[in-house]
Amino acid sequence: MDWGKVIYVFFSLMSLTTIAGFLYEHTSTALFVAASVNLVSTILKIGVRNLLSAELLAASLVADMHLIPAFIYVEIVGNMSWAIALSIGALIANIFSMGLVYIESSKNREEY
Template identity: 55%
Template sequence: FIAASINLISTLLKIGVRNMLSAELFASSLVADLHLIPALVIMMNSGFNSIVFGLALGGLVANAFSMVLILIEAGKSRDDF
């Protein structure tokens, strides 16, 4: 619940950002939301642990990809100065 809610808040904060890779960051955050929210719903309702684990792992991969994009953007913006 905590991971899904924090990721949803993070996605909402990325809506109006106009950076170099803002569209990619928003898309990867949205993919993580689309993995974590159904995982939360499935876990609360039925408890299929294998499906929940797979969805949570997909959210983890999407967040890792988002972190790589943030590092690339930070490196590019530092080079511009």
């Protein structure tokens, strides 16, 4: 078992589920956790060298560029509806990213 890949997929899935958690419970703490976990996921994707690494990193950066302004909207502007809208965009980007992870895993499985 490749533990590096386990950690990489763990944080990718964790970023998806923490965004869903924020969409369920609209608190700034949940949004902060979602943005933090997504940033860790992005950092882990920087060093990955595989078939779809550019697409995975781009999807993660899109999610970051949605979650960071969403947190700013909640804390500074005080507009929760914009934060929710931006978080939905981040959720879609992470769903796309997880789809790429599944495709990549099936491609790697065929090589064995």
